[in-house]
């Protein structure tokens with residue numbers, strides 16, 4: 329049986345283990361952290377995300393924690409004007425064949441872990457940081473910080489945006505900081521003032537920053553993400569902050585947005601980064617997936633969903649090339665690369681558009697008004713129409 333070593337036990341790594349096991353392979357996940365965990369932040373999942381989870385057999389474990397928002401509302405932060413709306417109603421579900429969902433990252437990872445633990449052929453190991461890999465005739469091994477070697481027939485680098493597997497393969501240095509800092513907070517839904525809409529995804533656009541909020545964890549929690557133009561540098565994913573800059577950037581905004589920004593006493597911040605699409609995701613018996621392959625700014629809300637899609641396609645290719653993982657990996661890359669590149673590039677462009685001031689913001693707002701409703705739905709079809 330083909331034995332696949334997976335470096336990294338985040339969304340991409342666990343999803344890949346499930347997909348590989350379903351394809352008849354053995355999967356060993358090496359995760360550097362002492363426990364599998366995700367810190368608080370929400371994930372928006374278009375219909376493509378739900379389809380990927382259904383294909384992996386994970387949706388059932390997640391469904392009870394997921395929320396189906398009523399709409400995506402885009403508002404101007406200065407005065408609260410509704411610029412555009414994509415209803416996520418019956419019509420949306422009929423158009424795409426399934427729903428748009430919002431979930432907590434921890435709920436998603438736990439659902440993946442629940443399925444992985446129940447799937448024969450998957451071994452999950454914590455406290456094992458992969459520092460590099462080496463290849464020999466017909467085999468590949470991951471070398472871990474504890475001085476051990478884990479040998480297999482193939483290796484998947486699912487070790488995130490600062491992937492050491494990628495560094496060894498491509499040597500393209502650290503990811504590129506975007507000059508945007510993302511502040512995240514999670515509140516109890518009872519702490520959200522009544523005037524704030526907690527049933528929808530709301531996107532507030534402002535000069536120099538934007539805010540997104542929506543409910544997660546079966547509606548018990550309220551997820552808030554704020555992105556601002558800020559030159560703060562760090563390679564850490566979760567640095568505590570009091571978010572002083574937010575008061576400055578969003579001074580004088582609509583009272584509902586102000587009420588949202590006043591909720592958290594503490595934020596976690598991340599210096600937003602991405603990379604230009606890579607020409608190569610692997611070589612021979614190894615490949616990269618998820619953020620290790622295609623880290624993206626989160627403005628199309630698609631990084632985690634892309635990791636799930638990667639895993640599904642990888643599983644399909646492994647099933648078709650069970651004794652030849654190298655062929656499966658190359659074929660997966662060929663299928664996935666153009667889509668991943670489009671998402672990375674589109675998200676990067678949105679960064680400038682979302683934070684624009686006049687006169688660009690005037691044309692942006694006109695465009696959002698024009699593509700509201702059904703037109704907005706069709707504009708996103710290239711992203712949401714993906715099927716396993």
Ligand SMILES: Cc1cc2nc3c(=O)[nH]c(=O)nc-3n(C[C@H](O)[C@H](O)[C@H](O)COP(=O)(O)OP(=O)(O)OC[C@H]3O[C@@H](n4cnc5c(N)ncnc54)[C@H](O)[C@@H]3O)c2cc1C
Pocket residue numbers: 335336337338339340341358359360361369370371372373456457458459486487488489490491492493510512553598617618619620626628629630631632633634635
């Ligand atoms: C603010 C914000 C909002 C977002 N919102 C959305 C959204 O709405 N929708 C969406 O789809 N995506 C969203 N994303 C993107 C999404 O979070 C990521 O794309 C996704 O988590 C990538 O998963 P991954 O498993 O590839 O990487 P990671 O989640 O980074 O997982 C990598 C794993 O590998 C481990 N690891 C790292 N190095 C090693 C090593 N050397 N050896 C062993 N283990 C290692 C890490 O500990 C970690 O567990 C958002 C991101 C941000 C920052």
